[in-house]
Amino acid sequence: MENLSKYDFVDKTQGTRYTSLIFRKKGNVCHVFLDIPSTISNSLVDGSLIFTFPKEFKPKTFNLKLIFSNPSGRTARTRYDANTGNLYILSKLDVTESMYLDTFYFLD
Template sequence: MAKYTENIRLAQPEGSDYYDIEVFNHNSELIDKKIGEMDNSLATIKEGATREKAGIVQLGTEEGKALEGMMLARLAGAYGYGGDIQDEGVKNPNYIYYDRNTRKMYKCLKQNQDISANVTNFIPLDNNSLLERLENLIKYQTVNKTVGSRYSSLIFSKTGNIGHVFLDIPSNVTPSLIEGTLLFTFPAGFKPKTFNLKLIISHPSGRTARTRYDANTGNLYILNKLDVAESMYLDTFYFLD
């Protein structure tokens, strides 16, 4: 009694069986049919994967092709693609990482082991975040603190990450500004970035007075006494925090 192969059921006669041409022809037909099925499957796979069917994922920049991680990194101006931010391990500078929570791509600024997009270590590269940053470069904001102060003018403004302060101290106020006097406090959103900010109060005659900035509180103090009875001015630009 003949045996059969496991996969396509080819007949395997016993050694004592007589040769039967029909058995040979039947096996040949099974093999030919299976080869035809394989050829059709390979042709379908070579067409590539789509949303509707499985297949070999084809890499490239054309429509219907998948973009490999390295190409994505090059488009972002990075060294390489580092995977998901949520993955444990070291994140390297100038590599891009995907955040599964925010669904955004981030560029790593400095080496870290964060598992979330800490703003000190990552910068977003998605279109919405980039557009928001571009819009902020031309957004102008101002805060007028003159009312309620003892000054003729105290105005803060900013465009992008550049801040500006204008202070006009009237002549009747300058004699009372002794060393350590609080001049003003920078409003929220207008604080300088540097800890060692040096602002100079001046007068057209050339007289000046130095100030001291407290980065923790945002306060600006007189460093030396104003010993003149004239109007003084502070008009300067600075980088925002």
């Protein structure tokens, strides 16, 4: 029974400017939670590195848009580099809101 509830957990918040950067994995299903405070989100420009996936959590493909709770309904496109595990922001947003990424993905 203990094996059924076991999952891997990595907290990468330390050393970032973020409020939270946490990875979880059970089998080939992973979860990432990222909280970028408003004081940091408005400083992200085209090509800014958002984070690097830990090796054991690195997907082969990862495509998403960061969504903001802003009346404009704007989103930020991202680019994932499968060779390095880096996730970059592709479009600067002039929004002074916090950014959240709370998503599940599969390891291939």
